[in-house]
Amino acid sequence: MDSSQATASLGALAHETRLAVFRMLVARGPDGLAAGVIAQNLGLTPSSLTFHLQQLTQAGLITQRRVSRQIIYATDFTAMNDLMAYLTENCCGGAVSCAPVCQPGARREDGAEPELPRASFKA
Amino acid sequence: MDSSQATASLGALAHETRLAVFRMLVARGPDGLAAGVIAQNLGLTPSSLTFHLQQLTQAGLITQRRVSRQIIYATDFTAMNDLMAYLTENCCGGAVSCAPVCQPGARREDGAEPELPRASFKA
DNA sequence: ACAACATTTCGACTATCGTTGAATTATCGT
DNA sequence: ACGATAATTCAACGATAGTCGAAATGTTGT
Numbered sequence: 001m002d003s004s005q006a007t008a009s010l011g012a013l014a015h016e017t018r019l020a021v022f023r024m025l026v027a028r029g030p031d032g033l034a035a036g037v038i039a040q041n042l043g044l045t046p047s048s049l050t051f052h053l054q055q056l057t058q059a060g061l062i063t064q065r066r067v068s069r070q071i072i073y074a075t076d077f078t079a080m081n082d083l084m085a086y087l088t089e090n091c092c093g094g095a096v097s098c099a100p101v102c103q104p105g106a107r108r109e110d111g112a113e114p115e116l117p118r119a120s121f122k123a
Numbered sequence: 124m125d126s127s128q129a130t131a132s133l134g135a136l137a138h139e140t141r142l143a144v145f146r147m148l149v150a151r152g153p154d155g156l157a158a159g160v161i162a163q164n165l166g167l168t169p170s171s172l173t174f175h176l177q178q179l180t181q182a183g184l185i186t187q188r189r190v191s192r193q194i195i196y197a198t199d200f201t202a203m204n205d206l207m208a209y210l211t212e213n214c215c216g217g218a219v220s221c222a223p224v225c226q227p228g229a230r231r232e233d234g235a236e237p238e239l240p241r242a243s244f245k246a
Numbered sequence: 247a248c249a250a251c252a253t254t255t256c257g258a259c260t261a262t263c264g265t266t267g268a269a270t271t272a273t274c275g276t
Numbered sequence: 277a278c279g280a281t282a283a284t285t286c287a288a289c290g291a292t293a294g295t296c297g298a299a300a301t302g303t304t305g306t
Contacts, residue, residue: 014134027213
């Protein structure tokens with residue numbers, strides 16, 4: 001992770017709509033969500049959503065894949081972890097280790113699948 | 124931490140200069156650095172640095188305090204940790220805990236004081 | 247092939263960001 | 277009180293971001 005990569009990622013996250021999209025995808029996990037579902041949940045016009053999804057994609061924070069008519073977006077957890085590590089790197093001159101790590105492979109202890117929270121994602 | 128607080132913080136970090144300033148302060152720890160020292164290290168004009176320091180301060184990521192003629196800036200580690208937590212909140216529907224925590228109070232095992240790295244902060 | 251659906255592309259407009267240089271405020275030493 | 281130093285404020289300018297609506301692209305089912 002270099003500084004231009006980091007600023008691109010941070011810039012992508014530095015917007016109400018994109019942050020909401022990103023957090024929705026983080027909560028959703030590797031399965032991701034179709035663009036239309038995201039648009040409906042956040043009440044966005046198609047072209048506006050596309051614009052924001054492109055920002056996040058170009059920053060490398062999310063990935064896209066086509067499934068029939070729909071395009072599924074999902075968090076790139078490696079990129080997310082790299083960004084965290086970059087921000088906290090060498091914290092306090094190396095006094096402490098602050099290495100946040102998300103492991104999407106892990107399942108919940110109760111075995112339930114990740115759900116899409118509804119109320120918390122209102123625009 | 125709410126979304127507008129988070130976007131403000133992310134927007135503040137989403138700039139080459141401010142990111143370099145922030146990381147410099149993170150590495151420095153609670154002691155912080157005077158504005159002039161930062162300006163000299165990054166080769167910035169006074170007014171430009173002030174502008175960026177204000178962005179970071181208003182976002183709540185850094186604090187300022189006066190010491191004689193100089194104004195010392197330091198990372199607000201609580202704000203930093205809160206931001207990390209917000210980004211990774213409810214990750215994968217709660218499958219994993221990803222809570223990055225920096226504890227500035229801790230000292231290095233070798234007892235050395237945090238130094239300001241030089242080469243890694245070139246603008 | 248054709249109509250319906252899902253998403254992206256394009257053009258135009260407004261608002262905000264970031265830089266620069268000159269002037270201003272605050273503090274120190276004498 | 278005065279000059280020097282440290283940092284901020286202000287005004288002006290160019291560049292980029294974000295929004296909207298209309299049109300275009302790709303995909304499915306019949």
